Amino acid sequence: xxxxxxxxxxxxxxxxxxxxxxxxxxxxxxxxxxxxxxxxxxxxxxxxxxxxxxxxxxxxxxxxxxxxxxxxxxxxxxxxxxxxxxxxxxxxxxxxxxxxxxxxxxxxxxxxxxxxxxxxxxxxxxxxxxxxxxxxxxxxxxxxxxxxxxxxxxxxxxxxxxxxxxxxxxxxxxxxxxxxxxxxxxxxxxxxxxxxxxxxxxxxxxxxxxxxxxxxxxxxxxxxxxxxxxxxxxxxxxxxxxxxxxxxxxxxxxxxxxxxxxxxxxxxxxxxxxxxxxxxxxxxxxxxxxxxxxxxxxxxxxxxxxxxxxxxx
Amino acid sequence: xxxxxxxxxxxxxxxxxxxxxxxxxxxxxxxxxxxxxxxxxxxxxxxxxxxxxxxxxxxxxxxxxxxxxxxxxxxxxxxxxxxxxxxxxxxxxxxxxxxxxxxxxxxxxxxxxxxxxxxxxxxxxxxxxxxxxxxxxxxxxxxxxxxxxxxxxxxxxxxxxxxxxxxxxxxxxxxxxxxxxxxxxxxxxxxxxxxxxxxxxxxxxxxxxxxxxxxxxxxxxxxxxxxxxxxxxxxxxxxxxxxxxxxxxxxxxxxxxxxxxxxxxxxxxxxxxxxxxxxxxxxxxxxxxxxxxxxxxxxxxxxxxxxxxxxxxxxxxxxxxxxxxxxxxxxxxxxxxxxxxxxxxxxxxxxxxxxxxxxxxxxxxxxxxxxxxxxxxxxxxxxxxxxxxxxxxxxxxxxxxxxxxxxxxxxxxxxxxxxxxxxxxxxxxxxxxxxxxxxxxxxxxxxxxxxxxxxxxxxxxxxxxxxxxxxxxxxxxxxxxxxxxxxxxxxxxxxxxxxxxxxxxxxxxxxxxxxxxxxxxxxxxxxxxxxxxxxxxxxxxxxxxxxxxxxxxxxxxxxxxxx
Numbered sequence: 087x088x089x090x091x092x093x094x095x096x097x098x099x100x101x102x103x104x105x106x107x108x109x110x111x112x113x114x115x116x117x118x119x120x121x122x123x124x125x126x127x128x129x130x131x132x133x134x135x136x137x138x139x140x141x142x143x144x145x146x147x148x149x150x151x152x153x154x155x156x157x158x159x160x161x162x163x164x165x166x167x168x169x170x171x172x173x174x175x176x177x178x179x180x181x182x183x184x185x186x187x188x189x190x191x192x193x194x195x196x197x198x199x200x201x202x203x204x205x206x207x208x209x210x211x212x213x214x215x216x217x218x219x220x221x222x223x224x225x226x227x228x229x230x231x232x233x234x235x236x237x238x239x240x241x242x243x244x245x246x247x248x249x250x251x252x253x254x255x256x257x258x259x260x261x262x263x264x265x266x267x268x269x270x271x272x273x274x275x276x277x278x279x280x281x282x283x284x285x286x287x288x289x290x291x292x293x294x295x296x297x298x299x300x301x302x303x304x305x306x307x308x309x310x311x312x313x314x315x316x317x318x319x320x321x322x323x324x325x326x327x328x329x330x331x332x333x334x335x336x337x338x339x340x341x342x343x344x345x346x347x348x349x350x351x352x353x354x355x356x357x358x359x360x361x362x363x364x365x366x367x368x369x370x371x372x373x374x375x376x377x378x379x380x381x382x383x384x385x386x387x388x389x390x391x392x393x394x395x396x397x398x399x
Numbered sequence: 400x401x402x403x404x405x406x407x408x409x410x411x412x413x414x415x416x417x418x419x420x421x422x423x424x425x426x427x428x429x430x431x432x433x434x435x436x437x438x439x440x441x442x443x444x445x446x447x448x449x450x451x452x453x454x455x456x457x458x459x460x461x462x463x464x465x466x467x468x469x470x471x472x473x474x475x476x477x478x479x480x481x482x483x484x485x486x487x488x489x490x491x492x493x494x495x496x497x498x499x500x501x502x503x504x505x506x507x508x509x510x511x512x513x514x515x516x517x518x519x520x521x522x523x524x525x526x527x528x529x530x531x532x533x534x535x536x537x538x539x540x541x542x543x544x545x546x547x548x549x550x551x552x553x554x555x556x557x558x559x560x561x562x563x564x565x566x567x568x569x570x571x572x573x574x575x576x577x578x579x580x581x582x583x584x585x586x587x588x589x590x591x592x593x594x595x596x597x598x599x600x601x602x603x604x605x606x607x608x609x610x611x612x613x614x615x616x617x618x619x620x621x622x623x624x625x626x627x628x629x630x631x632x633x634x635x636x637x638x639x640x641x642x643x644x645x646x647x648x649x650x651x652x653x654x655x656x657x658x659x660x661x662x663x664x665x666x667x668x669x670x671x672x673x674x675x676x677x678x679x680x681x682x683x684x685x686x687x688x689x690x691x692x693x694x695x696x697x698x699x700x701x702x703x704x705x706x707x708x709x710x711x712x713x714x715x716x717x718x719x720x721x722x723x724x725x726x727x728x729x730x731x732x733x734x735x736x737x738x739x740x741x742x743x744x745x746x747x748x749x750x751x752x753x754x755x756x757x758x759x760x761x762x763x764x765x766x767x768x769x770x771x772x773x774x775x776x777x778x779x780x781x782x783x784x785x786x787x788x789x790x791x792x793x794x795x796x797x798x799x800x801x802x803x804x805x806x807x808x809x810x811x812x813x814x815x816x817x818x819x820x821x822x823x824x825x826x827x828x829x830x831x832x833x834x835x836x837x838x839x840x841x842x843x844x845x846x847x848x849x850x851x852x853x854x855x856x857x858x859x860x861x862x863x864x865x866x867x868x869x870x871x872x873x874x875x876x877x878x879x880x881x882x883x884x885x886x887x888x889x890x891x892x893x894x895x896x897x898x899x900x901x902x903x904x905x906x907x908x909x910x911x912x913x914x915x916x917x918x919x920x921x922x923x924x925x926x927x928x929x930x931x932x933x934x935x936x937x938x939x940x941x942x943x944x945x946x947x948x949x950x951x952x953x954x955x956x957x958x959x960x961x962x
Contacts, residue, residue, distance in 0.1 A: 201579075207846070207847065207882075208847075209765070209766070209794055212794075212796070230579060232578075232579035233579075233581075234579070234581075235581055235583065236559070236562075236581040236582075238562070238563050238566055239578070239579070239581075259578070274956070274958075275958055276842035276845060276846060276855075276957045276958065277840050277841065277842050277843075277957065277958055278958050279956075279957070279958030279959045279960075280958070295884040296884075298833070298841050298843060298884040299833060299841070299884040299885060299886065303840065329956070332846060333846050333847070335851075363956060363959070364956035366956070368959060369962060371960075371962070372955075372959045372960050372961070372962055373958070373959065373960070374958075374960055377960075
């Protein structure tokens, strides 16, 4: 279980900082579920614009800025999609500018180590090269982009809330990280409907094959994210892979947006609703793992009841 | 003591190993990583005989033969990595019985000398009959195979273990930079047999220094035939005191009981006798004071006939085995369905005739799918390369196996040609398939297929769409078989069905002729400018069924549930 001093600590510090406000009886927003930083903080940010880096920065800023998540000296793991040996045009990997911008913000916030990690599907060197993610992160301080194959980089972790499994092997650095940031591509997936922040966490565990062969995929995804729960989610919707996912080729649709949230379920739900998938529109609970995650209390998919902030840059 | 020979041997062994290390993906154009293999005169002559054709890349071996007329077996003493390895192993293994001026004369060590000529006769006779068994005797094939398939994986394992140790022993601040350094190990079938053959050969240094070079090496014999009276001669002047030091120290026992006399077909020009002579009586020069002294080993006409006869007989035996690619009177031989040759491999009979089993292609293979085969291709096919997709698949944008092949058994074709060099076709073992058998949701084969050769079709009685192979888009690369999540045997397997084996000409044209269409997903992407829509049907040509980019009516796309 990644313990990150996010919500609880923020609530605490919020309590101290707003002690006067509490006394004044204006505390309602702070204690509302799913909200974390007072009434003015949105649950979800949808940041529109043509420059992937600019809309990414704007989205994180609207959520309270990267300093809300990353403290000086923190070890940060960023999980993009770079599983496929293909370029950004195919939209099966996260846009490199979105990844590098988040990494840059983490560096600015004083992160001591930023590891961009993915357990890729295609040949690792080809994935790294063609995804252009290492290239984009080249000049970002303290940042490394790596694929994760070696057994020694994983360790077993308990999954106390697991229904399909009680232990799994996850990337050690992720388990030891202070902050985990998911930056998935918005894309369709031939088995899980869509592959967003929750499905994307399968790139931080050792054995994905069992997810397909031994377990029920959607239930297993939810079991996994009870442990691998990102503190910040930025979904790359600059272009979505609307069909033919996860690897493509498929229909690539420019949405020119990113979705950001601290709630992985809400972010995924929002992306499902924003996108067109296989030529159709869907509501979030048509994706089984999103529905299960919401039912199991890991986040909210009732996006119409959440505070969504649309911004443009 | 740093001698001339030690310098040349160190340099050439280093070059040999460096080139072998560079036999990898990506391949550097213009770097002849197979250069040392092509220096082996046995590979050159044997391949020319077996294929009844000459190609310029076989020239270096012939040049080595021609050079023997000038400088004798200089190649054996200075260049051959097998000889250098044996000299090196000699240090710890040494001969049990120390060579002396008595027991290390040519005459005293003549007993096994003729074997190498018999081996040469045996191997070349088989080549004459069109069957290449050069790999049993070619020193460069032996050494390349050993270093590439046995030593290299061991070193990788050592490195990886070192990283494991570093991760647990070094302080974090030191090991942090090493964290994501990952060494992908390599594994080879038959590696134990490759090692055993090499050990058997090298262990003989317990009996005599360079036992292999003196008595067994057919390439050495071949060079020896050309160096019976070389230009460069060993001269012993009058100050010789007959002390016998040169005889004692000669690694190939090429000096006669009379230390002034040299058997040039055995002398490897190591110059040890020059260095060791207390009277400085020995020198090498081109002066011809007397005709070259010649001692031929106990080589009878009967022996030669027997050796060559058994070579011919062996060729015949191999060619009448049931695995023969082109048995007489039959349209085709019994082909193991999993004998998937690398893309660009010549038609099977030509392929086996050219392949010298050096293992260079397997060493270089980007994914480790190329493996030496044991008996699947018959006795004749031992150590020849075969794809094992369940272990690893063929990398789409790699053609390195053809680029490094020293004899052209695998053609050196461009990437785009290679993509059309179909090696087989995937078929679905429906009883093993999660979808077909258990009606579970799984599309891994489609996800990983680089050619979009898997389509999912609705099947009566199944809730989930089931995978079907579009055979005219399948190149046989094996990604589906490799990544199939079913444990044990894959539910989708590549067999040799439909492989394209061309001796010459374009694979693209042949594939077009056969109605095949290999569009890699990357290629399909080229027509996809960012921000534009992929028009349905443009990325897949001639597809009987293409995954819809839109879903009609009430039908739900994969992975979605009704509201």
